[in-house]
Amino acid sequence: MRTLLPLQDLDLKIEACRLREVEIPKQKGKFDVQKQRLAAELAERESALKNLQLEQRECESEVSQKQAQIVKYEQQLLGVKKNEEYQALLHEIDLLKKHIAQKEERIIAILVEIDAAKERLSEDKKRIEAELKVINGQCTEIDLELEEAVAVRKSLESQRKDLVEKVDPSLLSRYTRIRANKKTGPALVPLNGNTCTGCHMAITAQTVNEVLAGRIHTCAHCGRLLYHAENLVEEGARLASQ
Ligand SMILES: [Zn+2]
Structure with missing residues (x-):
């Protein structure tokens, strides 16, 4: 992510x-x-x-x-x-x-x-x-x-090629597919509490928990990939300590 x-x-x-x-x-x-x-x-x-x-x-x-x-x-x-x-x-x-x-x-x-x-x-x-x-x-x-x-x-x-190489291929293909379907706007959106910021619909508590736990989920309403900002901070800290 x-x-x-x-x-x-x-x-x-x-x-x-x-x-x-x-x-x-x-x-x-x-x-x-x-x-x-x-x-x-x-x-x-x-x-x-x-x-x-x-x-x-x-x-x-x-x-x-x-x-x-x-x-x-x-x-x-x-x-x-x-x-x-x-x-x-x-x-x-x-x-x-x-x-x-x-x-x-x-x-x-x-x-x-x-x-x-x-x-x-x-x-x-x-x-x-x-x-x-x-x-x-x-x-x-x-x-x-x-x-x-x-x-x-x-x-x-x-600049795109360098960035593409860093992304996990299966995540990249999901991202590419969503972008192609949506035509415009982001394919990857942050959660705001239990709301998808792509479509502003509520996400089930279970999905929210799983996203928090680091699993990759898409919004059931708009199909965009979801992430939690806190995860990115943790992921960043982990990468920095390696
Ligand atoms: Zn959504």
Whole structure:
């Protein structure tokens, strides 16, 4: 029992490290969400700017098409004989000129909007880059924390072999089996009076006496190995006097 306790202490520490190794990377989850939000924000700004630039090009091409049409009509005017046809062409030209004026007005408005959109985009880029820098720094810290946890666990694991060799093989196999069943927590627990400290249930007086006498028992309720702290003191004194 005396040799099993240090092994269990080590195993519980290793277990705690493994838990941390699972928990630490979870912290990065919220940063991934933040990164996605920032990327979406930037994409929205960029697409707003692109849409304006597209509209500007469309307006400009409409203007030049209509100007070409006017040139065509003006050439037709020279050859027209009938007054109605002449008037009709003049009317068409007039309409085209009105449309061109509307589009040109829109282009001026778009240019103002593009300037504003560019400014907003460059401000957002700066802000988002700064936010990403902070987030990436925090992610790096998390990675380092994880690396450290792994290093601590490996160093603990390297101490395990020496401790295992000191434990009686049959006791070790019972301990290993209980640990495997329980998945977490101690497999070896002290008695507190007649109570198992693993499950807090009462142990029969006979079992308590036998544990006190140095026999190895498991708790009838939770199956953990039981020991009595006094026995360890005696065992220690006996080993020291040898
Ligand atoms: Zn128990």
